[in-house]
Amino acid sequence: MSTNTNAAAQSPTARERARARNVARVVSLAAATMVLGLGFALTALTGSLPLWVQYLPLLASVLLLGLPHGAVDHLVLPRARNEPITVRALAGVGALYLVAGTIYAAIWLLAPVAAFSLFILLTLFHWGQGDVYALVELVGVDYLETPARRTLALLVRGGAPMVVPLIAFPGQYAFVAGTVVGLFDPGVAAGLESLIRTQVRLLVGAAFGAVVVAALGVGYLRSGGSRSWMFDAGETVGLVAFFALVPPVLAIGLYFCFWHSVRHILRTMLVDDGTVSALAEPAVGRACLRFARDATPLTVGGIVVCVGIALLVPQTPATVPEIGGLYLVALAILTLPHVVVVSLLDRSQGLWPPSPSHD
Numbered sequence: 329m330s331t332n333t334n335a336a337a338q339s340p341t342a343r344e345r346a347r348a349r350n351v352a353r354v355v356s357l358a359a360a361t362m363v364l365g366l367g368f369a370l371t372a373l374t375g376s377l378p379l380w381v382q383y384l385p386l387l388a389s390v391l392l393l394g395l396p397h398g399a400v401d402h403l404v405l406p407r408a409r410n411e412p413i414t415v416r417a418l419a420g421v422g423a424l425y426l427v428a429g430t431i432y433a434a435i436w437l438l439a440p441v442a443a444f445s446l447f448i449l450l451t452l453f454h455w456g457q458g459d460v461y462a463l464v465e466l467v468g469v470d471y472l473e474t475p476a477r478r479t480l481a482l483l484v485r486g487g488a489p490m491v492v493p494l495i496a497f498p499g500q501y502a503f504v505a506g507t508v509v510g511l512f513d514p515g516v517a518a519g520l521e522s523l524i525r526t527q528v529r530l531l532v533g534a535a536f537g538a539v540v541v542a543a544l545g546v547g548y549l550r551s552g553g554s555r556s557w558m559f560d561a562g563e564t565v566g567l568v569a570f571f572a573l574v575p576p577v578l579a580i581g582l583y584f585c586f587w588h589s590v591r592h593i594l595r596t597m598l599v600d601d602g603t604v605s606a607l608a609e610p611a612v613g614r615a616c617l618r619f620a621r622d623a624t625p626l627t628v629g630g631i632v633v634c635v636g637i638a639l640l641v642p643q644t645p646a647t648v649p650e651i652g653g654l655y656l657v658a659l660a661i662l663t664l665p666h667v668v669v670v671s672l673l674d675r676s677q678g679l680w681p682p683s684p685s686h687d
């Protein structure tokens with residue numbers, strides 16, 4: 329069997345594609361502005377919200393944009409490559425999820441601290457690669473044409489959510505790490521204190537600061553301070569300030585739903601002819617319905633994985649932070665194969681290695 333949903337619709341024209349991309353640009357900018365605005369406003373107005381309230385955006389991501397953003401992984405590669413969606417292609421992605429997910433679940437059970445550290449590095453890479461796509465394809469930056477510069481941009485954009493809270497909110501960082509690792513090994517949580525030792529934080533902070541300065545500096549020299557550079561620099565400063573000031577559980581929840589997931593969903597929409605035509609009209613509602621149709625079955629699958637992991641962990645979660653921790657473990661397990669799919673998508677779309685057409 330082979331179903332090509334792209335073939336069913338008429339192929340969009342170059343003008344429609346350009347219009348769809350413009351709509352995607354506006355939507356991603358609006359969502360990013362909302363993330364920063366909401367985070368700063370909530371923090372300024374309320375000081376610090378009760379912890380269970382801070383968990384709400386993260387927990388809402390089960391249905392709201394978060395899990396769904398990865399639930400079209402089985403469709404994106406054939407669509408991006410203009411190939412039919414065959415049973416073979418679907419089975420390949422299914423097998424990838426099964427094998428990578430099972431191996432990673434075993435690592436969580438056997439070595440939870442290593443599994444958590446891998447999760448932080450994986451998220452840094454993945455959220456960074458998502459933003460490199462947005463910078464190149466949506467913003468249209470003119471200074472990321474080499475692998476080295478793209479790597480710097482990836483480290484800046486992925487480092488902001490993973491590194492800045494470690495420096496600004498070490499206690500909460502260690503608390504979240506402790507609730508996650510504690511689901512597997514209650515005794516080990518104290519060992520995570522080393523994570524927040526001042527020297528470690530200063531070293532990591534200094535390295536991240538150097539990367540930000542290098543990335544923005546090289547971009548400035550290459551672009552001569554172009555509009556797209558100013559946009560990139562503005563987003564970077566905004567993100568660093570956001571993760572330095574907004575309590576991290578709230579900040580990560582808002583960022584995951586409305587920054588990373590929105591951008592990736594737009595990316596998946598731009599490889600599907602049906603949603604491209606809808607966006608170009610612009611019938612954003614229709615594009616969203618089409619995406620929701622595609623993402624529903626495997627969002628349900630993702631929820632089943634969450635339930636499976638709840639049954640697997642030695643400690644039954646009882647509090648909101650423990651439920652949040654459990655959800656993070658499920659996200660970690662789903663993220664490993666998701667990163668493989670997105671990295672293949674990066675290759676297909678000429679983002680990695682940078683193709684000359686993106687210069």
Ligand SMILES: CC1=C(/C=C/C(C)=C/C=C/C(C)=C/C=O)C(C)(C)CCC1
Nearest residue numbers: 451490493500501504576577580659663
């Ligand atoms: C919640 C939280 C943390 C970790 C969040 C992570 C690692 C989320 C990853 C989500 C992914 C990978 C989603 C899929 O794209 C930190 C940084 C420890 C700081 C304290 C709050």
Ligand SMILES: [Fe+2]
Nearest residue numbers: 397454592666
């Ligand atoms: Fe993702």
